Amino acid sequence: MNHKQIRKIFLSFFKRKKHKILNSASLVAKKDSSLMFTNAGMNIFQAFFIGQKKSQYSRIANFQKCLRITGKHNDLFEVGKDTYHHTMFEMLGNWSFGDYFKKESINWAWELLTEVYKMDKSNIYVTIFKGNKEDKLSFDSESFQYWKNKIDDSKILFFDKKHNFWEMGKTGPCGTCTEIHVDLRNEKEKLQIPGKNLVNKKHPLVIELWNIVFIQFFRKSDGTLVKLPNFHIDTGMGFERLCMILQNKKSTYDTDIFTYLIKSIAQKTDQIYGVTDKIDIAIRIIADHMRSVVFAISDGIIPSNKKYGYVIRKILRRIIVTYYLTLKINKPFLFKLVNPILCYMKHSYLKKSNTSLKYDISTIILREEKLFLKTINLGSYKLEKIIEELRAKKCNIIAGKIIYWLYDTYGLPIEISKLITNKNKIKVFSYDSL
Structure with a gap:
């Protein structure tokens, strides 16, 4: 599949799931004074998460062009040295504002990747939040049960807040997340070191593809968490990485992008x-x-x-x-x-x-x-x-x-x-x- 087909399939899939397809917002982060540039697909939806505004649509999908060349998320000096960092990239996302939640988002992600894009299931690993005593958060058993119906237990990995709890900043909407990782190494390399040992270890061919965030909480200024009145879904999948996987390449620079x-x-x-x-x-x-x-x-x-x-x-x-x-x-x-x-x-x-x-x-x-x-x-x-x-x-x-x-x-x-x-x-x- 070329990049045009991959893009069209993603948008058509979520359109069938009754999502409103939106155009990309500007690279200028006009609605967020803390940012210069749009650096993630969720930037334009922050007001919906915290209840300042109500979305016209309860389900949205889009492609968002992003720049990461300033601030905390800045890959500028990694670009070129490796084969997968970029300053400008495209983020695919599907969003739910008080509508569907964990079950649907996990089911649809699996359906799209394995049934529509025909991705090799044996190369996929998923990560789940293992809990945190400080925040009084338990292991995400609900996500675990949904994933158990789709993938072998050995491919389900458990990580702490660093990898599986998403926060906008020191305060604001946040929640646990489940990530989908893909092992692109050859069979010889897989036999030497299991893919599960390389997830979240910055291996260039064992990569995070899709992050599905379950926005359930609001982090207050004193650090405590309170549950939001409505739960939301915020997902982000790197287009360049998706093309690399589906075009069987070892570098995003080798894709037709x-x-x-x-x-x-x-x-x-x-x-x-x-x-x-x-x-x-x-x-x-x-x-x-x-x-x-x-x-x-x-x-x-x-x-x-x-x-x-x-x-x-x-x-x-x-x-x-x-x-x-x-x-x-x-x-x-x-x-x-x-x-x-x-x-x-x-x-x-x-x-x-x-x-x-x-x-x-x-x-x-x-x-x-x-x-x-x-x-x-x-x-x-x-x-x-x-x-x-x-x-x-x-x-x-x-x-x-x-x-x-x-x-x-x-x-x-x-x-x-x-x-x-x-x-x-x-x-x-x-x-x-x-």
Whole structure:
């Protein structure tokens, strides 16, 4: 199945279960002052959970585009190094506001994964809340009974609050949860170490796929829990991970969500993906970050020096530093990647015509590339001149504060200063202070 089919099947399934299908909200977390960007599918429904507002629909399903590049949930510096972290990702969710609860949500999750998507049952593990004395919460026996009817007891695992109790924050709606994990390793690896020993151990091929949260409580400011008058369901399943499983891949970057973009990056930079780790990491960073930038600009977030725009500019400049340092490119090319990303977006997210949006976003990105490359070239020239003066004095050490001054005054990224000083065999004094 390609990503379009996988998306359509999910929405059609929950439509048959009498859910209202909603469009994705903006990446800007407009209704939550504690967040800059929408970082989870539940963000837009918080008011329904705590009773501030009543939902027009008791059952909802949607795809939500999310950004995790600021705050606690921030995967920025993991992206590219591994094969499954992303700054921008899509979250599939189904929601119940005082309607169905544990039985239906567990039954439907199992039905969708094993009967509709035909996922191999032998690869699936589920986790259940084992209880907590401090909060006076018992083991989730109800979820256990529902899962026992579907999966062998050996595939049902029990975890504490860290993994199986979901909370919005220090106060607010919360509840136990059950998670669905999938083991994607080969048979030889499975024989060596059982999958149950690797669940929640950050193994790249034993991954959490779907989190089903049972919102039953409200955490008060004194830390105590009180039961909500109505119980709710809040689920989240990573689209990239679902595609990886159903397309039998070992990396989300090898799914058709990304392959078209990676191919385009490789062609435009005259590189080959899949040969060297250094080049592969750079290409993955560019692919992931460019999706974030294009999705953000399409939602009206323009790169700037203020708030939302500053974060997007920072992401864009991280891409430029990556291709400048690793791919040895010193001219704009990111603007050429806008069209393939818009072609991906047009099936689910675009509100504006593809042609006009392509021109607008390409123009913005090209302007940012030219501006930052000019900054890099000027700063590099200044540093080279300083190094020449040091050599004339037969000195091979430069003060760390000079590197910081070049960054603070000219905007020269410290990573590029390191490259230039290393190339010229100049040692930096007090680098740790940077």
